[in-house]
Amino acid sequence: MNQYVKQYQKTTVETASNEKILIMLYDGAIQFLNKAKIALGEKNWEQSHNNLMGAQRILEEFINTIDKEPNPELAQNLINLYEYFITRLVQANMKHQIEPVDEVLKFLKELKATWEQAIAISQKERAELIAKTKSLNIQDDEDEYESDEQEDEEDDE
Numbered sequence: 340m341n342q343y344v345k346q347y348q349k350t351t352v353e354t355a356s357n358e359k360i361l362i363m364l365y366d367g368a369i370q371f372l373n374k375a376k377i378a379l380g381e382k383n384w385e386q387s388h389n390n391l392m393g394a395q396r397i398l399e400e401f402i403n404t405i406d407k408e409p410n411p412e413l414a415q416n417l418i419n420l421y422e423y424f425i426t427r428l429v430q431a432n433m434k435h436q437i438e439p440v441d442e443v444l445k446f447l448k449e450l451k452a453t454w455e456q457a458i459a460i461s462q463k464e465r466a467e468l469i470a471k472t473k474s475l476n477i478q479d480d481e482d483e484y485e486s487d488e489q490e491d492e493e494d495d496e
Contacts, residue, residue, distance in 0.1 A: 358458045365451035368397040372428075372444045379437050391432045391440070398425050420446075 355363065371394035378386035398421045407414040424443045431439035 358454075358461075361454060362451065362458070364397050364400065365447060365454065368394045369444065369447055369451070371397070372440050372447070375431070376437055376440050376444075379431070379435055379440065382435070384435065387435070388432055391428050394443070395425050395428050398428075 371390045375387045375390035375394065378384075378390060402418050402421050405414045405417055424446065427439040427443050430436065431443075
């Protein structure tokens with residue numbers, strides 16, 4: 340791969356938000372699995388193995404970075420789900436089967452779409468909160484300005 344492309348990709352990841360990185364990882368796992376399916380169909384076991392392992396590494400990263408603090412039950416459910424996906428991909432790798440890959444792909448695409456919706460809602464709510472905060476700050480500034488004017492008028496009397 341061209342060194343400029345690699346540098347661009349590195350910069351993209353380093354400057355991306357956590358939400359963007361999450362979606363990029365889902366995209367990466369989905370790409371690995373699509374390539375694994377092709378390789379399995381072609382009976383290219385080495386290529387299928389490498390791509391299945393790439394997807395598994397991403398799933399392991401998801402497990403390792405889940406924040407359990409806000410909602411331990413939800414976190415554990417996600418961990419269990421990702422571990423199930425890994426188990427299915429190990430089976431696909433060992434038995435050279437496409438069906439487990441299709442199953443995991445289906446779920447990863449649904450999870451990615453769900454995360455994209457959640458991120459969009461969160462960004463919208465954040466933007467609304469910022470707008471409200473700014474309008475409150477403007478109102479506070481106006482009130483303070485009026486108060487200062489009244490004090491100046493009282494001082495003049």
